[in-house]
Amino acid sequence: MKLSLQSIQNKDAWKGYHLPSFDPAEIAANTAKKPQWMHFGSGNIFRIFPAALCQRLIEQGKMDTGIICCESYDDEVITKCFRPYDNLTIAVTLNADGKLDKEVIGSMADSLTMLYDGDKIAEIFKQPSLQMVSFTITEKGYSLRNAKHELVPAVVEDMANGPEGCKSFMAQLAAMCLGRKHACGAPLALVSMDNCSHNGEKLQMAVMEIAKAWLDNGKISAEDYAYLENDIAFPWSMIDKITPRPHPVVEKQLIEDGLEDISPFTTAKHTYTAPFVNAEKTQYLVIEDQFPNGRPPLEDAGVIITSRDTVNKVEKMKVCTCLNPLHTCLAVYGCILGYTSIAEEMKDPELSAFIDKMSHVEGMPFVVDPGVIEPKKFLEEVLTARFPNPFMPDTPQRIATDTSQKLSIRFGETIKAYIASPDREASELNLIPLVLAGWLRYLIGVDDEGKPFDISPDPLLPAMQEKLTGITLGGEIDAEQLRPILSDASIFAVDLYECGLAEKVIGYFQELMAGPGAVRATLKKYVH
Known part of the structure; x- marks a missing residue:
């Protein structure tokens, strides 16, 4: 049929x-x-x-x-x-x-x-x-700019020509x-x-930026x-x-x-x-x-x-703590450890302990209850039912796509919350920096056995790999080579040097890069 x-x-x-x-x-x-x-x-x-x-x-x-x-x-x-x-x-x-x-x-x-x-x-x-x-x-669909934050040519042309015959x-x-x-x-x-x-x-800003250009160019009326x-x-x-x-x-x-x-x-x-x-x-x-x-x-x-305020609270709960950061952690480490299933990763004692501890200990203290969805129940559903579902064929490779575009909201917001807190310090964080170090390790494109793997598409991939040129598994790492990446607030939402986390990320990265098996050894050392 x-x-x-x-x-x-x-x-x-x-x-x-x-x-x-x-x-x-x-x-x-x-x-x-x-x-x-x-x-x-x-x-x-x-x-x-x-x-x-x-x-x-x-x-x-x-x-x-x-x-x-x-x-x-x-x-x-x-x-x-x-x-x-x-x-x-x-x-x-x-x-x-x-x-x-x-x-x-x-x-x-x-x-x-x-x-x-x-x-x-x-x-x-x-x-x-x-x-x-x-x-x-x-998210890319709303962007008017390329990876260098320049207006793409079609948008420039449309802004100049007005509403007739637009291409973007x-x-x-x-x-x-x-x-x-x-x-x-x-x-x-x-x-x-x-x-x-x-x-x-994001949608409003894109539409109104184009409209403002048309207004300024005399293509539309006030x-x-x-x-x-x-x-x-x-x-x-x-x-x-x-x-x-x-x-x-x-x-x-x-x-x-x-x-x-x-x-x-x-x-x-x-x-x-x-x-x-x-x-x-x-x-x-x-x-x-x-x-x-x-x-x-x-x-x-x-x-x-x-209300908008409630939507914002729900979104922050999910995107900054209870789901998306966990997904990114499983994505980068899953690829390095050779997994092709999120459900299989949840059987891994180090990875399941990693996201459980990161969400409960480092993320939940700054989650605001939106009132329409209970954060603790939402998180438990993710950890105990959604991610471990053996019949959900989701892969770390899919989730690893565009990771550079996701780090600022998924981890940067929590880091900023620690910075703004009167009684907490960003330097207290241990597992979030381990995810960021894991992303750098992932960008090397070599798994924990020393074999190459395919890195998922990402608009910043060529630029990141250029900055990491010469860094090899088991080789010496010059910490200064990482400075252009770790100081880039457009990636992490903060300068990791200014908030006191860069040294920790570099230390983790050096341990993860020590040689074959170093990723597993590092996880065992820090997540339990």
């Missing part, structure tokens, strides 16, 4: 799958007449989380429209992974007992690309019924909002659901700028659902169920995707209540709608 609108009419063939209880074609027709929710970013997290939330609301009779999914980067995901399957996807939940919950998601009413369907997307922006445009485009996505987005202003004048919420700190602010500033809302959010890349075990199960043409593939832009998505069951979405044109009743599907 094939994944299609026609196929899912035969419910007997789809036993064991939760099928949409509505007619996806009818929902698509309603959406075309009265669009309510648009989303940019067609990746795994969107299809198994926001799209599934929309499905819940349609099934509850609380929405009669679906999501229009748009892709601004990799059009092949739409043309090869959405449209051939009638915009359906299979969402597979990986339970800790090994049971797979399988659901066909039918809430995606249309699938469009900025490359081929830009005019149609711009027209949808003009509809007064549109209430929210959400995003899962990764943030400029295209600003232009479409202005098209809405001139067409209907209705307000709109742009909701970043990306897993990054202050995501709404009224246009005021519309973007006052009528476009940028609510903050915190999203949490571990969603690994499509896994062969899940693919095998779907094929055994009789599904054809379901295998993962890699696009020309190196996106690894499939007509199915697999993820853990646990999920959280907390959104600031800032929707000037109304919104779907997201809280009826389990979303926490709250």
Whole structure:
């Protein structure tokens, strides 16, 4: 059987799958007449989380429209992974007992690309019924600058030329909002659901920096700028659902169920995707209540709608202490120790003790209870249920991607909290500096047995490796060679020399680099 609108009419063939209880074609027709929710970013997290939330609301009779999914980067995901399957996807939940919950998601009413369907997307922006445009485009998607903090050429060109014919996505987005202003004048919420700190602010800053350049260059009016500033809302959010890349075990199960043409593939832009998505069951979405044109009743599907202050507290709890720093620690050390599974790492006595102690002893003293999610329970769920789930095929190699972009928020914020505390000192920290030293050791690209391994993609990788040139396993290390890295506050959020941690990081790094087996020996020495 094939994944299609026609196929899912035969419910007997789809036993064991939760099928949409509505007619996806009818929902698509309603959406075309009265669009309510648009989303940019067609990746795994969107299809198994926001799209599934929309499905819940349609099934509850609380929405009669679906999501229009748009892709601004990799059009092949739409043309090869959405449209051939009638915009359906299979969402597979990986339970800790090994049971797979399988659901066909039918809430995606249309699938469009900025490359081929830009005019149609711009027209949808003009509809007064549109209430929210959400995003899962990764943190890099909001950046106007390259690794050297220079505006990229396309953005420079767009800033000079104005809203017509923009090439960069943030400029295209600003232009479409202005098209809405001139067409209907209705307000709109742009909701970043990306897993990054202050995501709404990042989106707002990008849009408004482009708009300010247009204003200064005489390309838009003061009224246009005021519309973007006052009528476009940028609510903050915190999203949490571990969603690994499509896994062969899940693919095998779907094929055994009789599904054809379901295998993962890699696009020309190196996106690894499939007509199915697999993820853990646990999920959280907390959104600031800032929707000037109304919104779907997201809280009826389990979303926490709250204040910006509460979103910020939840985000800091997760990103700075209870999940993301633990992931980064497991990522860099897992790669060095030859692991390819987070769940297997949790069986490692040193690694499990490392993240347990780091989170409880060094991180939790500075966590503020947000009131909507209890930090201790959240952390225990991560340590005892989520990370150890043997059926979650998540890898340290995936999580190690872009580590240089993550260290400042995942560890720097806690370091800054120690610096600001009247009765604590950053120099008290032992395990967080050991993670930072582990990252330097990881960048050498040699495992604990002395064998080379592939380092995950990272925008700063060439620059970091250049700074580490000549440092080899078992060789002499000149501490001064590390100064340009450890003093870089753009990486760590602080100058590690100024806060008294550089010497500790250097000492750990020298121990980790002593020779084969030194990583394991260092962990045994410090984490128990």
